[in-house]
Structure formats: C-alpha cells, structure tokens
Amino acid sequence: MTKWRAAGPDDSAWRCPPGMSKADRATEQDRAAGGRKNRAVSVGTQTILVSVALRRKRDGRRVYAYLRWSDRGRTAERYLGEVNRTTRAGNLAQAWGLAATQSSEGRSPLSAVGSVEMPSASWASSTAVRAVMQGNKGRDTRPELAVRSSAHAVGLRYRVGVSPLPGVRRTADMVFPRVKVAVFVDGCFWHGCPEHHRPARRNAEFWAAKIGGNVARDADTDARLQQAGWTVVRIWEHESPTTAVSRISAAVRGSAVS
Numbered sequence: 001m002t003k004w005r006a007a008g009p010d011d012s013a014w015r016c017p018p019g020m021s022k023a024d025r026a027t028e029q030d031r032a033a034g035g036r037k038n039r040a041v042s043v044g045t046q047t048i049l050v051s052v053a054l055r056r057k058r059d060g061r062r063v064y065a066y067l068r069w070s071d072r073g074r075t076a077e078r079y080l081g082e083v084n085r086t087t088r089a090g091n092l093a094q095a096w097g098l099a100a101t102q103s104s105e106g107r108s109p110l111s112a113v114g115s116v117e118m119p120s121a122s123w124a125s126s127t128a129v130r131a132v133m134q135g136n137k138g139r140d141t142r143p144e145l146a147v148r149s150s151a152h153a154v155g156l157r158y159r160v161g162v163s164p165l166p167g168v169r170r171t172a173d174m175v176f177p178r179v180k181v182a183v184f185v186d187g188c189f190w191h192g193c194p195e196h197h198r199p200a201r202r203n204a205e206f207w208a209a210k211i212g213g214n215v216a217r218d219a220d221t222d223a224r225l226q227q228a229g230w231t232v233v234r235i236w237e238h239e240s241p242t243t244a245v246s247r248i249s250a251a252v253r254g255s256a257v258s
C-alpha cells in the first residue's frame, strides 16, 4: 500500500479502463458503494445518484477521491480524501468507506448533495443525508476524541457529554464540574469557523441561516454559562490537540485559583 510513496500508483489503480460502457460504470459504482441504494440521495421529488471519481494528483504519487453527481445537467463534485489501494475497485470502495465515516462524524460531503434544494421531509430521506443532519450535534467525533485523549494524557479528568446547566439542553463535550469549566469542540463547517467555513454557492440563503443559527446558539450557550459562573472554552476542530489542551489546562487552573 505504501509503495506508492516511491513509484506512484499505476493507471489501473485509478483510471477507468478504456471502452467501459455506461452500464458497466454504473455497476462498478454500485459495487463499490455496497449497493445502488447507498448512492441514492433524495432531493425533493428527485433521486440523485452519487458516484466516486478518482484522480491522480499532479505529483503523480497520490490518488484523490471525489464524490460526483449531476444536478440539473451540471456536474458537481466534493473532495473526499486520499485513497491508497492498488486497484481501482479497491480505491472506489475505500472512497465510499471515507464517505460513510464522514457521514457518521457529521461532516460528509454527501450533505452537499442535499443542499441543492431547500430541505423538506423528503430531503432527509436518504440514510446518508439523515446521518449528516443528525451527526451535526453528534458525539464522539474524531477531533473531539483527539482532544479528550490528549487531555486525559496530561492528567485532566472531566465528564463527557453532560449539560452543565440543569434544564438547559445543551451538552458540553468536556465538563469540569468542580471548577466550572465547560469545553466545546466545534466543527469548522457547522459552527462557521472564520478560517475554514466557506459559504455554500448553492442555496446560500439556507446554509447562511443554518450556520448563522448555530453560531447564535453557541453565543447564547456561552452567555448562559458565563452568567451561571462557568468558564467556556471553545476549541475549533482545526486546532491541534496540544494547543487545545493547553487552553483547557489554563482555564481549569485559572478557575481553580479564582
């Protein structure tokens, strides 16, 4: 698998074999996704079939995977990640694995497919899209786990996923009840990170309202907690766990002395 670092992948690891029919391509994609149903995203009354596209990077040593779909005749794509299997079939399957993982972590590019229309009951009818919507407020995302294990490694002890304020249904990712410190690990997309959140081109109004709502809610949570004597630490998912942990430690120590 890591041989590529030296030689780069063969064409057969990413390129579509010449002369493949449209039907063959569809079958290949269905197989990689574990069935056609996993490629289908309902958008309004329409069903969009999502495929994976593989491309070799300009340096010739890496293969990148993209989700691709057609929206009213226009091709849209969303970056998935790097793949590193030796066959095209292996890489397509690995790419679908990435999409599934990202769905469960609430940051799936599949959510972009759904954003072509305003949300409705049927909008979230695809399992993948629903997972993305639910994953928004989900627990145990990868950045969160990284921060938690780093914090644990330096001896910080905390509670996980509890509401610091009774009666307020807002859970912090890490809570230090004795010193009243609440830590939130915020996803760059969903919480409008100034560095990484890019406004959606399609359905800009819907997404602006959605993300704006999250940002306002975060600010309101912070205000309520501060009023009740809590210190709030907000970590961006892009921050290194080391930086995050030093900020958490400072807050915990600071609150302990005051």
Ligand SMILES: [Zn+2]
Residues within 6 Å of the ligand: 188, 193, 194, 195, 196, 197, 236, 237, 238
């Ligand atoms: Zn960010």
